[in-house]
Amino acid sequence: MNTYTEENYLKAIFKYGNKSKEGVSTNVIADELNTKASSVTDMIKKLSDKKLVIYKKYHGVTLTEKGRKVATSVIRKHRLWEVFLVDKLDFKWDEVHDIAEQLEHIQSDSLVERLDAFLEHPEYDPHGDPIPDKNGNLQHHVDIRLSDLIKGESGVIVGVKEHSTSYLKYLESINLVLGSSIQINEIVEFDQSMSILINNKENTNISNQASKNLIIKKL
Amino acid sequence: MNTYTEENYLKAIFKYGNKSKEGVSTNVIADELNTKASSVTDMIKKLSDKKLVIYKKYHGVTLTEKGRKVATSVIRKHRLWEVFLVDKLDFKWDEVHDIAEQLEHIQSDSLVERLDAFLEHPEYDPHGDPIPDKNGNLQHHVDIRLSDLIKGESGVIVGVKEHSTSYLKYLESINLVLGSSIQINEIVEFDQSMSILINNKENTNISNQASKNLIIKKL
DNA sequence: ATATAAATTTAGGCTTATCTAAAAATAGTA
């Protein structure tokens, strides 16, 4: 149906769409996919011919309903495979993204549904990202970052917004994983770094760059 | 390292190599991959540049050790994924080949090794084909076909040589699966069709075309 | 409002993997 490359473009457009009502710009897409804006223009025309996106020259691109279906289906597969890799094959959460980038393009509806059942219909992937259902619906966590909390407040980690290996490994090294509890001891006004209590055990300091990428459910 | 397409060429060359000491001809490869001999010639030159095959113009192609490693690694992945699909996701043996054709190209050594462990190091895939180890070694069943047996002999099915859905579905419909026992009641001289006793229960007739694709371990 | 800067598209090319048609080499046969 669609090529590997087309699917990656649709995923990128989905990622940066909905942020505002403006279409997603070619430069943003080029940046996300490590390619050039001119290449993006070419591909967008093709996607537009296939009715997967709406393209207004010089004003960016938005997904059609058809395009959104494809994008969420690829994201569904990506996140289900990540669950498989972590839950069944014992990979760490920082090791699975690149493999899932490949697996997300495997074409087989029955495979996806059977995998979903085998994993017992997970709602979130190993990074706390919601898994779209087969119709492309997905519910997000309320987007509260650790950096939004104030002194004395506490919460539980339900997701991460940054998926780099270095960030994920760092979090794990200080016992911050999905489900870890956090209480704010103090916030340094100068750089917004935080002194926090993790799992009611260890006290640690964490930078603003690190705290703003942690999604929290307040307690 | 190698493209999806290159891997498929290497797999095809592996499949038809070793049959004799002659190289595999471009027409045979073209036929296997549903492409044209001229396309094969082009690709062979590329594989030869990459030292994956030895190519003598007009005399076919053979795998180098390096090429054999790649081919068996792809076959290893194909067969391991087929085991996963059947054993863990409850697919039927006639449903898994096309999905495995895609999964076999996923690149991740640790994924393969973890999958192998998760499946408890299977030796054979759902069609009785041996799974190469990580060094590319694979031991074949002794190649005795049902059609080689004579009246009165009996055996157990350990593999199938034809993987089409129609053939596999047919076998299943008459209770011929891996592990089924067979005894030869009679062989019709005219067309070599056989009257057989399956699992010491049902008597059936089976054509030569069907019996010559069943690999048997004699009892 | 006009000039400059920034973003975007177009033009022209490249590579990979295909194809068809023609040429060349090999194999089979009288």
Place this chain on the structure above:
DNA sequence: TACTATTTTTAGATAAGCCTAAATTTATAT
């Protein structure tokens, strides 16, 4: 051996996805 049939390679094209450089459009700032 010589002629024909078959197989294989070469020549020349095409489509997808990418690139750089140039042209065009939009945004920003006097």
